[in-house]
Amino acid sequence: MQRTMIFIVSLFTLLLSYGCHAQTETEPMLVEKNSFTFTDYTTLGGEVIPEVTVGWESYGELNADKDNVILITHFFSGNSHAAGKYAADDVLPGYWDAIIGPGKAIDTNKYFVISSDTLVNAFPHDPNVITTGPASINPATGEPYGLDFPVVTIRDFVNVQYELLQSMGITKLHAVVGASMGSLQALEWSIAYPDMVERMVSVIGAGAMDAWTIMALEHWARPIRHDPNWNNGDYYDGEAPLTGVTSTLAMITQQAMHPVIMNLRAPKPEVLPQAALESVTNSTPVLDYLFASSATRAPLADGNHLLYLVRANQLFVAGHNNDLASGLAKVKAKTLFLPATNDLLLQPYLAKQAVTELERQGKAPQYEEIEGVWGHLDGLFSIPSKAATLKAFIEE
């Protein structure tokens, strides 16, 4: 079976790299990042954020009736850049460029596709991210909020997107589509604003966090909280907790990937490497491979923002009201769930729970699994295998 999987991944890698090559070299869709600000946002927890600013971008044209809108909601370590390139010579396009663009599954010749950065985005220091969170300046003090920033939930992410759409006069979503944490927002949209949402697509998602996943998420928070530089969230005048953040990003990277793909990409473990035998704190090529990219990305991230994102995900129960069933009872949209068979982070049983409940309520959720060897990342890298399913769901 593993040989078959290795063959399949080789095939996928080939297809993907060919696909990317063909599409990015010929005619990149150029996009620009915009900013949206509004004031006095009251969180689900009842706290007021005096000013919220988030980035957004769009692909395709809004029609006169403003009824051709598809909202894309992003994953934990992602941002609004779902498709296209900011400049023709960008190395990579947005993460779902394979399915968003002219003539693609989410067809920008037909739809106005919009995506925004969430509150407390993981990478506030990435120049392409615009977000509001603990690293933002608290107008009351002139200093970064730190842990004074209110705890926010997936519903708050949705409510901020609602404000953005309202500001553009958009009152109907042809579809909302998201992967991973984006899937939680997509489902929450269909509950918070059931009359606005016609179609909901949950990719590598869940209806509610279970105890096992809540615990798994907590481990992402711990390295940051243990880092002495974290200083109970008050570090904006000094050194950031970058070693803790690096450990957290490395953990997310490893857990989002399936062993088959990680073992293909990482260096082969050495037998009795001298450095590793000399000290338990010495690294190895395998560990260098994992930690190097995390260390590079760490300065763009913010430790507190990661803690807030962890908490937002831990608190997710679709609808945030009583239980999953009562939340799902409000859904009016057509729904499609696309978990990944080999996902080790949000395993398919989580999507199945939502599907089972929607079926029990007499709704007709669609369910298909994404096959692949990327694990959780199949929601990004193997999504072309569901392009036809997506297109049919969105256009029918």
Next chain:
Amino acid sequence: MQRTMIFIVSLFTLLLSYGCHAQTETEPMLVEKNSFTFTDYTTLGGEVIPEVTVGWESYGELNADKDNVILITHFFSGNSHAAGKYAADDVLPGYWDAIIGPGKAIDTNKYFVISSDTLVNAFPHDPNVITTGPASINPATGEPYGLDFPVVTIRDFVNVQYELLQSMGITKLHAVVGASMGSLQALEWSIAYPDMVERMVSVIGAGAMDAWTIMALEHWARPIRHDPNWNNGDYYDGEAPLTGVTSTLAMITQQAMHPVIMNLRAPKPEVLPQAALESVTNSTPVLDYLFASSATRAPLADGNHLLYLVRANQLFVAGHNNDLASGLAKVKAKTLFLPATNDLLLQPYLAKQAVTELERQGKAPQYEEIEGVWGHLDGLFSIPSKAATLKAFIEE
């Protein structure tokens, strides 16, 4: 499918609790902990440990020919206490008591079963553990070794057990049986001393660590290394890095369990719990459930010992020589591999790799998967389902 699994686990829990009840209430096998010391041990890395002391215990009687010996090698967070009770009123017997005892799969009426604590055991402050590691006194300085203790490997664990057996005049093992890290030792035994080992049983095991698992293990080390009290391993005069150790133990606990069993046992996640909404550092009942037991056990563990154990596991390639194939080429024992289908920590592909290579070499490894909902812990809690397989393998 999940409902079926829940039914199965209920059945298992019932059977297990009945089994334990029946066996421990009637006639517990009483065992005692012994200690073995020898001097000037040279590690695989070429360093000398002036004095090594490890604990051991045994069940059954050594026969006159000393050829009825079965060695049990323990898992990462385990110790020599594989079966029986130290006192009649002990709450729990040793971890594999269901399969070790008079008339059981590993029949102490026939075999002399012996188990020892490893070097750098995770819980050196557990009064029932006797081990040598970074927390031990370095005779050269009169102070704990800390990171001056040499890095040790699974082969070193095996070599220390070899010294123990030699001291008793034992030159033949009817079988060596181990779970998880114990399975690495069992396999290593069959390569380091191929003429001594007649049968090898690897439960929830691997032939070599792959990049993905080496990375997963590294995450266990990080919370300890981030804890300011760790102080680069030099903390024996001050506060131990207990918060880091607690995070590490909690991570191990969660990853060793499958979501089905964890979700059955943990509290149900609350919807919008007030404390969790007030601060990202506030806990929830789900997190309390996970961390409370880890915090209780943390003072018995040692941060440095955990780092050394992580490194020993990361360095494992059976035979520690060139590659897995050349290691396995030395195996003369009959072999049995029992991975757990739902194991998320050492997934069955790891055991399959060793089995595939042994088959390629014309040997005849036996392979069966343990079904269950415990995940990695099926190697402990669902092992009764393989009692007949084990008994047949050991006695034929």
